[in-house]
Amino acid sequence: MKRALSDLFGGFVSLLTGLRITLQQFFKPSVTVHYPHETLPMPERFRGPVMLVRDPATGQALCIACKSCEKACPSDCLVVEGVKREGDKKKSVTEFKLDFTRCSLCGSCVEVCPVDALKFSKAYNLASTSRTAFCQIDLLERREEPRP
Amino acid sequence: MNVPEPYRLLLYLVGTLAFVGLNAAYLVWVERKGAARFQRRPGPTEVGPAGLLQPIADALKLLSKQVLVPPEADRLLFRLAPLLVLMPALMCLATIPFSAALGARDLNLGLVMVFAFGSINVLAIMLGGWASRNKYSIISAARIVSQNVAYEIPMLLVVITLLMVTGTMNLREIVEQQAGGFWHWHILRLTANPLMPVTFLIFFICLLAETNRAPFDMAEAESELVAGAFTEYAGMSFGVFFMAEYANVLVGCSLATVLFFGGWQSPVGVGSGLLWFLLKLYLLIFLVVWVRWTFPRTQFYRLLNLSWTLLIPVSLGILLLTAGLLKVF
Numbered sequence: 001m002k003r004a005l006s007d008l009f010g011g012f013v014s015l016l017t018g019l020r021i022t023l024q025q026f027f028k029p030s031v032t033v034h035y036p037h038e039t040l041p042m043p044e045r046f047r048g049p050v051m052l053v054r055d056p057a058t059g060q061a062l063c064i065a066c067k068s069c070e071k072a073c074p075s076d077c078l079v080v081e082g083v084k085r086e087g088d089k090k091k092s093v094t095e096f097k098l099d100f101t102r103c104s105l106c107g108s109c110v111e112v113c114p115v116d117a118l119k120f121s122k123a124y125n126l127a128s129t130s131r132t133a134f135c136q137i138d139l140l141e142r143r144e145e146p147r148p
Numbered sequence: 149m150n151v152p153e154p155y156r157l158l159l160y161l162v163g164t165l166a167f168v169g170l171n172a173a174y175l176v177w178v179e180r181k182g183a184a185r186f187q188r189r190p191g192p193t194e195v196g197p198a199g200l201l202q203p204i205a206d207a208l209k210l211l212s213k214q215v216l217v218p219p220e221a222d223r224l225l226f227r228l229a230p231l232l233v234l235m236p237a238l239m240c241l242a243t244i245p246f247s248a249a250l251g252a253r254d255l256n257l258g259l260v261m262v263f264a265f266g267s268i269n270v271l272a273i274m275l276g277g278w279a280s281r282n283k284y285s286i287i288s289a290a291r292i293v294s295q296n297v298a299y300e301i302p303m304l305l306v307v308i309t310l311l312m313v314t315g316t317m318n319l320r321e322i323v324e325q326q327a328g329g330f331w332h333w334h335i336l337r338l339t340a341n342p343l344m345p346v347t348f349l350i351f352f353i354c355l356l357a358e359t360n361r362a363p364f365d366m367a368e369a370e371s372e373l374v375a376g377a378f379t380e381y382a383g384m385s386f387g388v389f390f391m392a393e394y395a396n397v398l399v400g401c402s403l404a405t406v407l408f409f410g411g412w413q414s415p416v417g418v419g420s421g422l423l424w425f426l427l428k429l430y431l432l433i434f435l436v437v438w439v440r441w442t443f444p445r446t447q448f449y450r451l452l453n454l455s456w457t458l459l460i461p462v463s464l465g466i467l468l469l470t471a472g473l474l475k476v477f
Contacts, residue, residue, distance in 0.1 A: 008458070015443070022186050022442040031188045 047105040048121040052096060052139050061140060062117035063093040069109035069118060075102040078109060093140060100126075100134040160252040164241050171398050172391035173203035175433065179394075182437040206387075213383035221380065222279040229276030230381070230388035236265035236272075237395035244402045245320045247412040247422040258319040259307065262403055269396050270296040270358065273367050276389070277377030288376030291366045291448060295357060298455035299364075303354035305463035306347050309470045310407055313340040323411030330415035335408040339477075341470040348408045350463050352435075355400040357451070360393065362440040366448055401432040 033040055042048075052061045065082020081095035110118045128134065151159060177192065177199065184191025192199025217226055243258035245251035255261055270292055277289030313334065314322050326333050335348045357364040368376040378389050405411055405428045412425040446454070 018442050019438065022438065025188055026182075026185045026438075028188055030184075030190050032190050034190060034193065 225279035232272030302459035326410035
């Protein structure tokens with residue numbers, strides 16, 4: 001009898017404790033980031049698809065078309081072509097394509113680049129209705145950082 | 149209100165329908181917002197300001213869907229069940245006095261009528277489950293019957309206790325007895341019975357069980373029985389069941405307000421009327437939502453054990469105690 005009563009009382013108190021805890025949560029602010037309207041800042045080291053670094057003054061890609069990245073890439077994702085124009089000291093890039101369907105974001109291309117012309121973007125909203133959209137991403141054409 | 153008779157009837161009919169319809173729709177919104185707040189989410193936000201148009205969008209979506217009747221089902225009962233589940237709630241509201249001047253019918257047997265119609269709700273869910281010819285629905289129907297038998301008893305015992313104190317079944321008179329400050333409310337009327345708060349607690353638990361609200365939502369039990377009795381219902385016939393759940397919560401909480409919290413009476417003695425009634429009503433409804441999002445669903449045998457080994461003996465004890473006290477004093 002005594003045990004049954006203490007069980008009953010203990011159970012009732014635990015129910016009240018539960019109610020108290022949920023009520024405390026009720027008055028705390030919401031933790032949801034309301035995604036399409038709000039986004040979280042991406043962390044510094046987030047690895048999105050690679051992008052070309054451009055000279056802020058001229059808007060020209062820093063790439064010297066040395067093809068080190070093409071060679072370093074373990075999955076053969078990159079295709080780089082370049083020409084040496086009259087009067088320029090360095091080659092300039094004419095074609096820079098990324099096959100993102102095969103890229104594993106290992107970062108070998110970013111590491112190997114002698115002039116730091118490649119970096120990871122912060123893009124994570126990649127969507128398309130066809131797979132081919134990501135087979136031949138033209139990095140030279142893409143002048144701005146993709147929408148994060 | 150002094151309105152001639154046929155118009156008065158029409159007015160209350162439209163008023164009750166509108167009140168139940170609006171509440172059934174917007175209590176869904178309240179529930180979803182409440183659930184979201186308890187889980188620290190924003191809840192519905194996209195349709196209208198703060199998601200206020202969400203119930204309308206839901207209703208439109210449900211209305212545009214075909215009402216399917218499974219070929220094996222009992223066609224008549226299957227179609228009848230959604231009606232039977234919503235109508236009693238409407239009928240019950242006819243007796244609830246919302247304020248001193250606002251109440252559709254002033255019945256001397258108001259309380260009996262509320263319970264008579266209130267028990268049809270569970271019968272209708274059972275019929276729907278049975279008529280569906282679906283194993284989950286039938287399990288749900290069987291559960292409903294035993295749950296209903298188990299919880300009608302303590303609820304009625306508690307109400308009998310209250311009746312002995314009030315001496316009337318007229319809901320208006322019950323409210324009038326509780327005039328003048330919250331210490332006159334039945335929940336705190338300790339001179340009649342020192343266990344009055346416990347009486348309310350039992351009433352509230354039975355209310356949750358009778359309206360199939362978590363933690364006693366054995367009829368729906370989506371993790372065990374798909375959607376229980378509602379499994380085969382599509383479109384608006386499911387929507388009606390959904391509305392009926394909230395309509396019944398509304399009736400149950402109105403009744404609790406009338407019986408235990410002094411109906412339209414003000415707790416501090418200043419002012420009285422519809423506003424106080426609605427305030428108490430919605431606080432109780434908030435409590436129901438709060439309980440739902442706090443406690444997980446109980447097991448079925450525990451539910452029955454709770455009733456037969458605890459609620460019924462305790463409510464019987466309270467009944468005897470009250471009878472004794474009334475006899476002595």
